[in-house]
């Protein structure tokens with residue numbers, strides 16, 4: 388059984404992004420070894436990162452370097468990965484389901500003949516073939532999808548798997564994979580790239596709990612932020628809230644924003660418009676606080692409170708603080 | 713400047729969307745132009761207007777009804793339309809669709825710029841734009857929140873999960889746009905009347921010289937094995953706040969080990 392290569396998404400300072408731990412955990416269950424590809428885009432894997440990968444059971448880490456080309460350009464990274472997949476004979480590439488990785492996957496599909504599944508929430512080997520689970524139509528349908536090609540590229544949604552260390556830690560070997568990007572891959576010039584400053588809260592895309600505010604907040608996100616901090620949650624928003632400038636555009640959840648599938652979603656002053664639901668309906672448990680009993684979000688909420696968020700949310704925060712002692 | 717805009721005809725997202733035999737049901741009669749493709753059309757029309765010259769060709773791949781998607785494009789102001797219609801295309805995955813689109817772009821004589829929406833609101837894979845660029849061998853600049861063509865250079869800004877970027881490439885190139893890029897115009901009466909006189913060319917795979925085994929079910933590298941509506945959630949709770957809803961909710965969260 389051939390190996391699974393995991394794309395090691397990392398921060399600019401060289402720390403693993405949380406969903407990578409989930410990817411590696413899943414990769415171990417597929418049989419064969421687990422290796423990792425680290426794009427050297429300025430950041431190197433720190434000793435601590437390598438130890439974490441070893442604890443997760445990653446035997447090999449390939450340092451992918453592009454000979455002067457920018458690995459932030461999807462076409463460049465895709466060429467590096469295509470070469471690495473060929474060199475190692477790995478039959479599966481696992482990566483987080485982000486827009487950037489979707490670009491890389493699309494390049495790989497054309498260049499290598501890979502079959503691609505995006506937004507997967509499960510993956511298993513059935514009679515040798517890879518079969519992915521995925522929900523579609525704003526989380527209203529579940530599907531199972533087999534990859535027919537020799538090479539599979541599967542992009543996994545965050546929070547689909549509970550991350551766990553391997554039974555026995557290993558010490559990953561670090562190997563160089565240098566390549567020269569083609570003229571065609573370097574036609575896109577990354578003129579400017581600004582990393583978003585860390586907020587101290589978890590990443591919206593991979594947080595276990597997300598507290599979301601909509602128009603009903605009337606611009607005051609403070610009660611939601613306080614709730615999020617008690618819960619260790621990320622703060623998200625509807626497009627109305629981001630368009631109004633109440634919170635940054637990167638907080639937008641929905642079909643044209645971030646897709647989330649946390650264990651717990653709490654929406655306050657959010658109507659549950661279909662464009663928003665597309666990005667959050669696959670959440671584990673949905674809690675809605677809305678003053679309008681007819682708000683569509685109540686149709687999908689596991690727990691709905693018909694009430695004013697300006698009183699319900701602070702009371703919830705205070706009570707959780709009290710219960711936590 | 714010649715711009716090709718690729719648009720998709722999708723089930724209305726407000727409607728009850730279904731899968732039949734693993735494929736999106738397209739028989740509901742409530743299909744529509746993928747909303748995000750209106751942003752693509754607007755972007756293309758604006759580029760031509762800013763340049764003071766050029767033309768916009770709108771292309772779609774899909775069943776009979778899909779012609780409505782390109783008609784909407786003509787009403788907004790595109791100059792001509794192409795509808796690729798062939799039973800063999802049904803069941804195509806993202807790569808199969810990109811192959812048909814690439815062949816269609818070549819058939820109309822290529823383009824200085826190809827513009828698409830950021831995603832189809834049915835499948836939402838976002839794979840087609842980049843795959844299409846790769847097949848056409850032009851640079852891809854996806855997820856543009858703004859775009860600008862200066863001479864023979866296109867520059868876009870984009871907001872990703874962890875960073876914002878400015879990308880640039882020489883034409884010919886492909887750009888996919890988000891709904892941040894612009895406010896799509898509404899077709900006016902004049903546009904609607906003018907659209908009736910504009911040509912819609914219907915093409916088959918044979919016209920495009922495309923081998924049917926590369927598209928549709930035959931060419932697909934992924935296969936939907938099962939599809940089912942997600943069961944309704946059970947044990948749902950709805951409470952009216954009578955002064956202690958926050959306390960009750962906290963208890964629920966703790967009891968269910970959600971926090």
Ligand SMILES: Cc1cc2nc3c(=O)[nH]c(=O)nc-3n(C[C@H](O)[C@H](O)[C@H](O)COP(=O)(O)OP(=O)(O)OC[C@H]3O[C@@H](n4cnc5c(N)ncnc54)[C@H](O)[C@@H]3O)c2cc1C
Nearest residue numbers: 601602603625626641642643656658660662663678679696
């Ligand atoms: C192409 C396109 C793409 C889009 N993409 C997205 C997307 O990605 N994400 C997204 O979110 N939207 C998106 N939208 C917008 C979407 O259609 C809705 O307009 C938006 O989600 C509504 O946001 P909202 O729930 O905050 O506001 P509203 O729909 O106005 O709802 C506000 C709710 O707050 C409640 N409320 C008011 N005051 C209080 C109070 N004091 N206490 C409790 N409840 C209160 C009201 O009862 C109401 O239900 C998109 C639209 C289009 C056309």
